[in-house]
Amino acid sequence: MQKQLEEILAQGLEKVQNAKNSEDIEEIKLEYLSRKSVLNNIKKGLKDLSLEQRPVIGAFANEVAQKIEQAVVEKEQGIYEKELNEKLEAERIDITLPGKNIPMGKVHPLTATIDEIVSIFQGMGFTITDNVNSPEVETEYYNFDALNFPKDHPAKDMQDTFYTKVAPNVILRGQTSGAQIHTMETKKPPMRIISPGRVYRCESVSARKNNLFHQIEGLVVDKNITFADLKGVLNEFTRIYFGEARPTRFRTSFFPFTEPSAEIDVQCIMCKGKGCRVCSQTGWLEILGAGMVDPNVLRGVDIDPDVYTGFAFGMGVERLAMLKHAISDIRLFFNNDIRFLQQF
């Protein structure tokens, strides 16, 4: 019986050795390790052996079973891995083929520019004006008179402003500054508003000029608002929008509705201040107009300039977007050429 077991062991191990796949393994398991296996049959015959032999053979039978099982387990692991690898290999695809097209739109670069700028000011507590306070069709009152434009200011020329046949005083606004007046008429200070919108100028359309474009207007009115605050807020804006390292400068300018007035330049993005065609060799790019709200403007909306002060600023969206994205023709924004929009 001992000999028989030794033969079983040798045979079993050999079969394990020769097993090719999981089916062979299953067969071996059935033959040697199941209830109906040859080993089990031997174990069933133990009762026929002498009392001395019974434990010896029994132990040996268990040992044989264990050895075969161990061999099976080792073999099985290898076969499993091999077969899994074969299966995975068979499922290989070309992952460099393009993905299934899930259509994807892109936001217009002007909207993206407006959103970025507005969000910087929102972070400083500026609220976007109501639509009704920023109409594109305006009266001369909001576009000029309330903004302290003298009665015969050159900007009122037909060559610059679109007058309409609606009424002699109804125009297409040439600037978003009217939103300042609308807001101050409907709200009492303190206020911090930001107002993006479309404006119109009576001009021949060219690569550099369009007869409509976008501006962003800002206004702060409160007690103790100073020119230093204006500088602080706009410095924060340029720091975030253009980056920490880009120098800016405030220089004196003139607008009818602010006094003192300033224009803010950033160092030319193209030449980094050395002077190039984009900055007309000055090294600087003008990006913002600003100033302290003129006392006449405050008085006109019943805000006492002896109690309140304020500042206002405005910037052209197309100009900023053109600088940022190296766009040389303003008309690209309004042609809606998919080949242009896809680039963003």
Place this chain on the structure above:
Amino acid sequence: MQVSLEWLNEYVDIKDLSPEEIAHGLTMSGLECEGIDRIGAKFTNIKVVEIQKIDNHPNADKLHLVTVFDGTSQKIVVCGAQNIEVGQKVPYASVGSTVLDRKTGESFQLTPAVIRGVESQGMLCSDDELGVADLKLQEEDGILILNRIFDNVTVGADVKDVLNLPEDTVLHVAPTANRGDEMSVVGIAREVATIFSRELKFSPMSCTNEIKAPNFEVKIDENVCKYYSVAVLKDLKVAPSPAWMQRRLLASGVRAISNIVDVTNYVMLEYGQPLHSFDLDKLNGYLEVRTAKEGETITTLDGEERQLNNNSVLIATKEGGVALAGVMGGENSEIDDNTKNIALEAAFFPAASTRRCAKSVGLRTEANARFERGVDMEMVKPALIRAIQLLVELCGAKFEGIAQAGNNALPEQLITLRYAQIKRYLGIDIPEETCISILSSLGFKLCGKNQLAARFSVPGFRAVDVTREIDLIEEIARIHGYDKIEPTLPDKTVAAEVKKEDLTVKKLCNLLLGKGFYEAMTSSLIGKPLYDWAGIKYDEAKNVEVCYSQSEDFCMLRQSVIPSLLNIIKYNFDNGSKNLRFFENAKTYTIEEPATEKTTGVKEKRILCGLITGNANTSNWQETEDVDFYTLKGVIENIFEELKLTQRVIYSPCEDVNYLHPKRSAYAAVLGKNKAPVAKFGQLHPVIKDRMKFNQDVFFFEIDLDALLENVNYNAVLVKELPVYPEVTRDIAFIVKNDVSYQDLAKSIKKFVSPNLFNGADIFDVYQGEHVEEGHKSVAFHIYLQDKSATLTDQIIDTEINKIKDGLKKFYSSVTFRE
């Protein structure tokens, strides 16, 4: 305006300052300097050589080989000029010299050149290659023959020394609209003196014993002229003005003409006061300033006959106009070579009337640019005297006297500056002495002061733009320097309000972006040609039309977004893009009410609109299908779902919108207060499609954003508990007449089931064709049932399904069920 630093230096010492420093100082304090030009020799290393020999070029008829001697060695250059002769002394540029390009005027460094097979050792130069053509040194074209123009020209000398070109630098400055005073050399000198803390070396000329002009009378209309004066000068000799004056004029961008004209221009540039000289003998001893009569004409100096109206202001004799006041002189009184006697005008024309006058004839001149910004009333007389002095000196004029009308005295204007206001506006303290010294340097006279305030008198040249305390504060701020104001932030923290409505609009835009729509921006300013092309009508009575536009393509604000959308398609189709999805957050504009002083009566309606056409997906290696009505409807449904309005939306056929296919388009309305549709969408009408020659179908949508947003409930969503018991699905299929809509069937099904068990119904099949009677369709629905408190039994399920079947049978006469 161009200003010569050489000239400026006469009034303020600037020799130690670089042009860049001056430009920067002016720019920062409000006179923007747009460019710096260096005048003088633009060439370098050009020597005088003598022509020793001229041979023909072996390979070219028109070229010569010229042997020249530069004092040390001989050179051979190729030259095409025809005016050269042996013995002439001419400018010679060797390789490495800087000369100017004849065509572009740009300077460049000379490089070695082989011309028609012969090497040229440099070149001989013409006047334009040296940048001195303006000096008109010689009449003929070709090489500049130096020995003909100058005596004692030495071979080997630097041509720069021979030509004795004045060195100067010109600043191009752009005075702001409020600063007439900066349109003069003296005014700019005053700014420079103040910015760099220097002395202004200027005192206006005055005349102690004024002589009244004999036999000359002037008259004014005070509405269009405050003060008018004419100096009578006789026996002038017309000649070119001296070189120094010509140089300064040229540097200022003004062409030299003759001594008389040059003097008027010179004084205008220097003092900022425009002057005009008439030929005295063409005036008959009388001038008046008056408004032109409608239909009157005048031929101005530029030879144009101008039609005048009652905005035009004339200087006139008794016979008629001889000049447009403050704008341009008339041809009939012009100075010519025969002029001996002149009447020299110096006047104060108010800004507004000059502007209207210039506008009435569409002219802009140096003179009216100054009057419009405002000239200095107190400088009219000194400028006249300065010009008289120059004319006497340069033209040998005999001064006869002055005729004048009106008042040239300016009422004193006093402004009090409270020191505390400086800090209040600027946020920094500036010492009193600094403030006073800045203002004094700018010409404001200190008239008194105490601990809290100082009082200043405003000089005539700032009477227009400085009228209030805040204007003085600006003067102090800009000279003290904006860069010295330390930035601060407003001392209160406030949160920005973000409107729910704005967020919602943004959400819808983001949703469309996620559905593959590109955001478009189209022009809201359109024209009749675009409407006509699109075949879209607009309401004339409500149309916002502009009075004047450069182009008929931009003369009205749109009432419809459809022409713009069609334009997008056309543009992209023409460029080969066929798969398009666009949306725009647009506006339309209509007149709804009459305008008042402060209201326009124009309604600006927000329209969320867009289009879709082409393949649903554009991968080339996978199957694609074209978008259709239902692709678009899916997007529309998403929009309503985003706003939680799905349950309240009703779709109805849209047969009355002329650009949409009447059988493949729909209105969507939201059940609520207002039943009017909030959206319309569908396929482009085939007639328009054919006219546009589109090869594929296009689908449009227009959503009235304001109307849509009115229906949105901004309350937070309250979540329902998730069901514990399973949902069951039963399918029913039946045949109904073709004209029964899905919407009605779905509504009916819902009506027949017990509401507490009904969990929705989905259509999953619509079939027409074989086995279905003509005029009918087979439809199949999944019916979802669920009980919140128990598992449904078959019995209950069957009862519910039967209720639906019975109901449908009763409701639709021809319904038959398919198992």
